[in-house]
Amino acid sequence: MNSSTVSDEFVFAEEVSAAPAPHTTQKTQSPAVWHILVVDDEPDVHAATKLALKGIEVEGRSLAFSHAYSSQQAQALLAQNPDFAVALIDVVMEQQDAGLQLVRHIREVLGNTAIRVVLRTGQPGDVPELQTIQQYDINDYKTKSELTQERLFTSLVIAIRAYAQIELLQWGQARLARILQASLALGKANNLQGFAQNLLRQLEVLLYGDGSASACQEQGQIAIAVHVAGTAPYVLAASADCQHWVGSALEHVPMGAGLQQTLQAQSHRFDAQAVHLFIPSAHGVVLAVSATRSALQMSTHSLEQGLLEVFVSNATMAFEKLQLYLDINALAFSDDLVGLPNRNAMVAALDAQQYPQGVLALLDLDGFADINSVLDAHFGDAVLKAVAHRLHAEFAQDAVVARVGGDLFGVYGAPASIAPQRLLGVFAQPFAVKDGELLRLSATVGLVQLRSTDGVTALKDAGVALKQAKRQARGKSLYFDPTQSEAASQRMQRLNCLRAAFSEEQLCLHYQPCVDLRTGQVVAAECLLRWPVPGGKFIPPDQFIPLAEQAGLMLALGHWVIATALRWRKSLVGRVNDAFRVAINVSQVQFAEPDFVEQVLALVAASGVQGYQVEIELTESVAVSKVEDVQAKLKALRAQGIRVAMDDFGTGYSSLSILQRLSLDKLKIDRSFVSGDLPQAQADAGTGVHLEIANTIITLAQHLKLATLAEGIETDAQRRALLAAGCELGQGYFFSRPLPEQDFLLWLEKNST
Known part of the structure; x- marks a missing residue:
């Protein structure tokens, strides 16, 4: 484009005095001028444009011009300064479409969507207007002959206003993104002090653009006060240069009056000196924030205040969550009673x-x-x-x-x-x-x-x-002692195994014959609970019965033992005489149940066994319970023909007066007085039987008109010694060890007389 065409293509109308547009408050840190980029390969166009717009203000700001004489120069200027509001670009420069390529570079390469583009051309036929507007993101497309001073000013004002709106939207989006990010950071605290510190850091960034201590000291001060219901408010957190305020009552700090007013008003306040924010909660704890306005990045613009209120709203939700967490934490980690x-x-x-x-x-x-x-x-x-x-x-x-x-x-x-x-x-x-x-x-x-x-x-x-x-x-x-833990662990493992064995019906009963010492006739059998384990071995009852009692398993186990023993006795009909009894051991826990008698009688009736074919064996520990209750239960059992024996007599605590009051049928002499467990000096030579104790028990039984049975007879000498002492019945390895059902039947056939 040559200079001779300027006067024809760029004609100015009579100069008009352009009144400034209504004032709109912009960000304090924004430039005081609108930067305009003029891109044209004709110097006269630059001079004419500058002259036409000389002294004009738009939205209260003057215009500052930058000049490029080619698209390459323009690209360099745009890369250096992204704050151009408007670019006046000639279409035809070093190339036929240089201006159009510059527009594409601005939008696609630089990613600048805010700058407004006004295309000017002196050759309108070369680049059709409609096609250009459709294909390129431009604000206006004019021929230079159209651009009188008034029209140029009008086009520029429209472009600047559009730029201002876009810039404001982009700024708002960036601020909103920062607010959301700051809100997320607030949710990371798990205590009141940590929340206050997070809030302080995020407010420093939002208000001053830098959360560093030095920036805060230069640009402003922030103080956060907390008020817990029923106590005096105090400073919870403060900027780096105000740390000595922390913990102080509000009347003792410079910003205290503003904080106190915010707490009383329970609302936000914005004035020329400071921003005052209120953060409530439903848990009796509220926060107040005061931030001075010295060098604040924000102004009193309603959008900026609105965005700040959005942040406070998010902060309030985070504060509520913290209070709820602290309440839950208190319930989870403290004891309300003490x-x-x-x-x-x-x-x-x-x-x-x-x-x-x-x-x-x-x-x-x-x-x-x-x-x-x-x-x-x-x-x-x-x-x-x-x-x-x-x-x-x-x-x-x-x-x-x-x-x-x-x-x-x-x-x-x-x-x-x-x-x-x-x-x-x-x-x-x-x-x-x-x-x-x-x-x-x-x-x-x-x-x-x-x-x-x-x-x-x-x-x-x-x-x-x-x-x-x-x-x-x-x-x-x-x-x-670590061995205690090992023993406890072993007990627990054994208890778990016992529960499994019981539920899987691995437990069984063995039966040991009770023999009349005078005739050798088998008159009864004691059923004994056995727990078989792999390898053909058994866990001794004295190891697992206490476990069952401690774990509350004894009631179910005892019920199963009685029912199983009664079924076994029923199966012996025709193989033993009618008076043959099955003796069943009952634990103290089982006997203490209020409905123990009713349960036993119900099981007896259901089995079809007669009462006189059943014998209940109790330990001496039962006898030291409430004698009246024990006696009532024993009488009820014996009324149905069920016999009652006291097992392991002589090792417990029963007294003669208690024995006289109880309805018993038999005393069983403990094996410790029969099978040589006592020191030899205390036992009868050649038999191992402690005759003095055995005689005492037998005499006592005779006095009370009770039968006697000696446990643990292992030799014929012991049998004869006990028989001579007046003992009537006996059981032990001399006769037979406890046997499974089938083995007992074989033994019974072999030893029947």
């Missing part, structure tokens, strides 16, 4: 190894169950609170104190702190309970030196030591 941490908190402290290689002690209050039952639960709660208070006062400074169970307290700390003497010393003085009533208490303590293990295992080991202490040294302390 105000101490609970078992979960103790496990967490142990897992975190708060005191590496420390000692864990479990304290169990002696006789607390009696306090609860004899007095009442409210008094028991008062006792627990008193103990918790004293433990906390004694140990809280150097240990973790928790209530880990009903009347079970845990203390975890360094070995020097958790000494048995110090623990038991807590109970040296009486406790003031309910209206100052003094109550003396004692505790049994189990301790464990922590190994590299988890908290649950540590509690388990301390519990094992506590159980041992309660058995051996109630009111004292005992350290955990």
